[in-house]
Amino acid sequence: MTSKQEFIEKLRNSSLRPTKQRINICEVLFNRDKTFHFTINDLFNLIKDKTGEKVSLATVYNTVHAFHRKGYLKEIPINSNQTYFDTNVTDHHHFFDVKEEKLIDLKNEDVGPIEIQKSIPGKKIKSVEVLVKLED
Amino acid sequence: MTSKQEFIEKLRNSSLRPTKQRINICEVLFNRDKTFHFTINDLFNLIKDKTGEKVSLATVYNTVHAFHRKGYLKEIPINSNQTYFDTNVTDHHHFFDVKEEKLIDLKNEDVGPIEIQKSIPGKKIKSVEVLVKLED
């Protein structure tokens, strides 16, 4: 259970003004035990449900992007009509249940180390992500 | 160099009528040495350039989806505003040059075998794909 005060400090430290909306979004995103996978639309609806207050869709977009830039959220590469984000920003991989359109975390040890044996001159590796698609 | 006749047979065998448009699309997609990564828009423009004939955007969408369903094209999971496809339908992985928005094939031996140590009851693994993002 993270307190509202901590969110306010976290926001201030990131030079983001601690507005009511951002704090509500923090509550929904970061006040949980498990990692959380979501689309903007999921989040938009959850805010209403969980906090009782409405935040405009534009603000949800703005805030998610701000948090993403600050490194508090991770974008997950899937081909889907909607973009998925993850509150777990550590290096890790995913199952994607194609039918249910649901993401499941894979621990690094579930996949094992991945060594990329090829390099492209002038470029360096930014991330290595494994996506395991699941079917019935 | 694959002949037009072979494309016609390939289409017939897939219960897709060999229309002028589909054959043109085949020429652009499959008449090449190397694997080819593209977006629908890339392809739409290439058809005009390479064959001199115009195919409507709707048909490009229809055909790419038909080929994808038949297993002649592979969709590559990246978060991008556009969907990427690949003419190499074997299991393999990708570099994605974030700045240039360009995909580069990785051979399986460039990555090594990936063993997934976790399973989800009732689900089986459909595909395992590695995306390596590159930066400067």
Added chain:
DNA sequence: TCGTTGTTTATAATTATTCTAAAGAAGATT
């Protein structure tokens, strides 16, 4: 050649996302 069925096409509709500009709130300064 004719009828059936599948295909193409222009265009409209849909959907996720981004942009805009005005109103509002936070923070600093006095």
Added chain:
DNA sequence: AATCTTCTTTAGAATAATTATAAACAACGA
């Protein structure tokens, strides 16, 4: 606390990729 500046929120418009529609057309089999 009052004021000013800067940042943020918001509704709604704009954009862009994709999908749906339905009429014209082309391929196929009889």
